[in-house]
Amino acid sequence: MVDLIMIGAGNRGYFAYGEALRSIDGSRVVAVAEPDQLRRERFAKRHSIGTKDSVADWQVLLSRPKFADGVIIASPETEHVEPAIQALVRGYFVLLEKPISVGLEGIESLADLGADTSRLFVAHVLRYSSFFKRLKSLLDSDSVGMIQAVEYTEQVASYHFAHSYVRGNWRDSMRTGPSILSKSCHDMDILTWLLSSKALSVISKGGLKYFRKENAPENSAERCLDCPLNETCPYSAVTQYLSDNVDWPVNTIGNDMSFESRREILRTSSYGRCVFRSDNSVADYQNVLISFDDGVDAFFSMNAFTSAKTRKILVSGSHGEITGDFERDSIEVKLFSGDHKTYLATHDGSRHGGGDSEIVKSFVRYLEGEAGSLSTTFEDSLQSHLMCWAAEKSRLMGGTPIDPWSLINL
The missing domain is CATH 3.30.360.10 (Dihydrodipicolinate Reductase; domain 2)
Structure with missing residues (x-):
């Protein structure tokens, strides 16, 4: 049995890699690290992972003596390099979601690691x-x-x-x-x-x-919910996120896919902003x-x-x-x-x-x-x-x- 640790249980960790692993005989996920409680609990339930092996911080898992064969890192790219380094130091084989790093310094840190980077594989899935x-x-x-x-x-x-x-x-x-x-x-x-x-x-x-702001249509608003053009604008968050579709990409904006929750997300998060007035x-x-x-x-x-x-x-x-x-x-x-x-x-x-x-x-x-x-x-x-x-x-x-x-x- 190949035992794996999953770091990150969001879109890539849960839907892509986690679901694929469920169909592969001879492999199992034995631990997960995910700061979002709902996503962590959802993943742990899906893979029958116990409470002590379902944690918010990846450092908790990688501070232990080696207890699995490999680590899949599907955390946000700003958090790729450090867990990869720690996993390699512990002797794990690593599958790392792309990109390796958001900056050159991350590449240099891995190259200067001294650990065996031949055990690191990048998830260039194409x-x-x-x-x-x-x-x-x-x-x-x-x-x-x-x-x-x-x-x-x-x-x-x-x-x-x-x-x-x-x-x-x-x-x-x-x-x-x-x-x-x-x-x-x-x-x-x-x-x-x-x-x-x-x-x-x-x-x-x-x-x-x-x-860009200068391309915003006349009479448009800061948020699509307040915009008189939200039914006709091709980039309307209302039409993109408040339809019957709750699959990708809608399921990445939050955990609760009820209409009311999605509407509140558009009211409070970047996903509801006008595309011409975003940051x-x-x-x-x-x-x-x-x-x-x-x-x-x-x-x-x-x-x-x-x-x-x-x-x-x-x-x-x-x-x-x-x-x-x-x-x-x-x-x-x-x-x-x-x-x-x-x-x-x-x-x-x-x-x-x-x-x-x-x-x-x-x-x-x-x-x-x-x-x-x-x-x-x-x-x-x-x-x-x-x-x-x-x-x-x-x-x-x-x-x-x-x-x-x-x-x-x-």
């Missing part, structure tokens, strides 16, 4: 999705010849961006880092993995273009050009202003092209010779194209002794984070090329 695994196999088999260029777009979707990056936990770059890190380090990791190459230069443009500071649109050492240039775009929430990719090869739509689970290979094949990815229905459940299964298999089941090591994930910080530095400098590896001295 690598474990059936869609990207299929795409990786097609590229590795030279199905379209030599790769010449990649165009890759993350269509965040207007409602998702408004929820998470204007009203939500990731709206403040000083607290949780830039949006290119918190939202798209997944995607920088995918580019790194697909190309198996080192990033030499990053150039970026973009910024906070639309969700958000992260970019809502950003383009990034990455030059890799194999001569391939990759263009990445993070776009808040889309109706669909998906990722789309075009890989241009010497003998053909590959196009893919992540949410449609569809990949097309078109050769210049005229051959055309379509691949449809299949998965268990969990979020991120099945990646949420598959990475947990891979972590458990690794702890059972199956070497090679995990690929997102600390060392492998480092480049994606450096690419994000290089992109943000380049953006703030008006598009100056930045060598991502110059940002850190390891």
